[in-house]
Amino acid sequence: MKQHLRAIIIDDETNAREALTNLLALICPEVEICGEAKNADLGIELISKVKPNLVFLDIQMPGKTGFDLLASFEKVDFGVIFTTAYQEYAIRAFRFSAIDYLLKPIDPEELEAAVAKFKSQVASVNPQQLQILQEHLDPARSLRLVQRTRNDNQRIALPTAEGIHFVQMTDIIQCESLGSYTKFHLVKGPAIVVSRLLKEYEEILDNYYFFRVHQSNIINLEHIKRYVKGDGGQVWMSDNTEIEVSRRRKDEFLLLLSEFYVNSGKLK
Missing domain, CATH: 3.40.50.2300 (Response regulator)
Structure with a gap:
């Protein structure tokens, strides 16, 4: 019934x-x-x-x-x-x-x-x-859609079987694909697994300093410790994980990384 x-x-x-x-x-x-x-x-x-x-x-x-x-x-x-x-x-x-x-x-x-x-x-x-x-939904925000926005003070709601988790975007190190699920690796606390595809979060985070470097990973540029050159290369994240950069995404990634460092004041 x-x-x-x-x-x-x-x-x-x-x-x-x-x-x-x-x-x-x-x-x-x-x-x-x-x-x-x-x-x-x-x-x-x-x-x-x-x-x-x-x-x-x-x-x-x-x-x-x-x-x-x-x-x-x-x-x-x-x-x-x-x-x-x-x-x-x-x-x-x-x-x-x-x-x-x-x-x-x-x-x-x-x-x-x-x-x-x-x-x-x-x-x-x-x-x-x-x-x-x-x-x-702030109309002023819609006018900035063509530009990347800093992750500062931004939050995202992550729905899980246990309830809604509210996470600061600066605390997200990377998003990892687990088939039809996405695993959020965080600065503090356990990872959060959400029943949504990584592609959906790629679209959500598109106007922030996150980038899908590989089929299985979206990374937060704020948490990159170093980039190692190679065919595509690898990035070392703040939690000491190593993530491959696909060859076809390398040029776009390096361009965005340069933009991020200039806009964040880390590159003079």
Whole structure:
């Protein structure tokens, strides 16, 4: 028997609410829509009255945003799946925060997967996740996408079976591929293993000083101790591990390494 869920939809677009309601009825009949709201204030009232398990929440609405709505609750004890028309840089922001989202127009398969994931975890959104998401949705940040950004003061949310780990990017030494998993080697504490492909983190970290030197490794340039020349060469990391640089990625890697040293002031 499928788990029954009580849900509400908060979105300022009538067509968007209707489309999502119809999709849920077709592919997720176990999700009962207990109400709709066209803005954040009405959404706050509806949540307090209905006490749903799950809220489908638009981010951009007239007046208060979806973030403002969540901030009004002392404790967010319901699940949230954001529905958004944001594109490009926003996808990276959601991945950084490990928060579920659906891009409009909503794809039926992605909707089904998001609901299934929520049912398997039944977890509310952590305030730190929201903060990371908001930081990365900053419009000023999107204008800098063509440039690499320093790793300082940046955090990333890493979802594991035990829960969400919040990690400073400066503490990541390297990301190692373990098949369909990615292992994060950190400065302190045990490594963290996440059930996501290395390629996904290559895309997430693309605008920071991380580089995929090999099919199996993404390294943090801040933690390189030395580079040994060779066919592709090798890098020695701050934890004394040695990582091969593939021959086809060597030139791009050395160019980025030079840029990093100049921008960090380590190369005069």
